[in-house]
Amino acid sequence: MDTPFYEIIDHTADIGIRVFGRTRKELFQNAALAFFDIVGKWGKVDMSLVETIRLEGTDDADLFQRWLDELNFLFQTRELVFHEFDVRFPSDLVLEAEARGRKLDLDIDDVSLDIKAVTHHELKVEQKPTGWHASVIFDI
């Protein structure tokens, strides 16, 4: 992408992101890319591992929060790092995705952020004429 698809929301104690996508699918994929972009610098891109994810939410914002929460869970608890995402919405409040990546390798990876939680604060997902916009704050 030529234009930046996310920007950091600077916060004294925590950190957030504002994400953009031309479509809802792109928004969710970009949010995932942004997540791994801020969490660390990865020694190599390796897509050998595929994780299938299925989530349900109560509305767009809730689904968005659950999506990032799931990625954080997989990173923190299963030590998985993802570089590529394919997101689908089989129905309005259901998300299915394949996330491609590899196991975390601290010999080559440098983790910059240890995210405690994907908060519900300033959590927004909006469709505007320009496209889809979202914001979320991470507790660190």
Add this chain to the structure above:
Amino acid sequence: MSDTEKRPLQKIEDWLWEIRPTEGMKVPGRIYATEELIPNITSDNADVQVANVAHLPGILSYSMAMPDIHWGYGFPIGGVAAFDLDDGIISPGGVGYDINCGVRLLRTDLTREQVASKIDRAITGLFREIPCGVGLKGAVKLNRRDLNRVMEDGARWAVRQGFGSDEDLEYIEEEGRIQGAEPSCISDRAVERGSSQLGTLGSGNHFVEIGYVDEIYNEDIASVYGLFLNQITISIHTGSRGFGHQICEDYIRMFKNSRYAKEISVPDPQLECVPVLSDEGKRYYAAMNAAVNFAFANRQIISHRVQEVLPRVFEVSPRELGLRVVYEVAHNIAKLEEHTVKGRKMTVCVHRKGATRAFPPGHPEIPKSYQSVGQPVLIPGDMGRYSYVLAGTEKAMEETFGSACHGAGRAMSRHQAIKQARGRSIFREMQDAGISFKSAGKETAAEEMPEAYKDVSLVVEAVSRAGIAKKVARMRPLGVIKG
């Protein structure tokens, strides 16, 4: 941010400010802070949050804030709020994501002079043996049955596994094991996180620090706590890791979807809460206590690692090292405690989020040997300056439900800190200041540099002037490990 308008602060004393109740507030707000701390507090709307908490059902006396207050999710960090059991609420936002984040202070029989040349080696040794940062390597892996035991027995479980000794337990809040934990209230997701993260430090502002006592303010109390000038001390700051974070998230979600979300009107959606005695409230309390015990076990294990490393690197016997727990406190917790409200003794639900219990002399819940002087209150500062030991007072019991501050809080964001550190070597600056430093993350030194934090001495001065805790001793860092 909430819809609540900013209300002016009225000065009550040089260290105490009040937010008079206006529509919706059930009690006034009270902020313990000296005048110089006030601009910082109002600039991030933490005072608005104090007023918001005052709207919650069953809140008693005041919605309180300590001098280190800063903005948080719903409840401010540095907040204290106690609720009546019958008509009051319980809220995960009033505890925080890192349930039972807290501090353990250990003392030794060694002086700074004896080990000054060995600190680098000690920090290298601690960094090798104590897992920090992200990643699961080095954690104590648990099956479900063992995790259940950790949830129920906390530090006591850890001692039975050979981490530390029985003598440690008396010097931990709740003796390292709070009653009322219920493993059946824990989600599978939290179980998975808890099973793989016990015995790890984490990241951010968590640390293990070797320091020395550089000032004694109260000889009598210091002597009872076993502290002396130039004494080598060790502080451990960490919490319940992903286990606690997940429990908080699970219950925030449950509370948002409960019927009380419509029934209880709150000025900020992040003040989601339920009645303390509701099913949901009881489940959260039971789950929170599981995380409380997990954190107690976590610090007990890390403390044991310190005990294993230091004799070797300091080249002394364990007996010569004389490592002992001074005390351990929780600063993110909700507790059922007995307090006197308007002359009546009652059990209340005290939420402390970024606040420390500060029980006075004579309180039955503090160690016998500390009965004459009060409970130690441990206040960590940033990695370059100082930390404090205070003692709880009767005034704290009267005014703040037996609570005091917990630390300094950040002055600048991580992003700003990294920017400020450009062209500098914070690692070298620390070394030049005589502080040995090791971290898992490359950016940690910059993110956690001393100037990224507020000056904790101002916070400690404020609580001391307010009389809710008494200054006992100050420690300076010699070596720090972080994630």
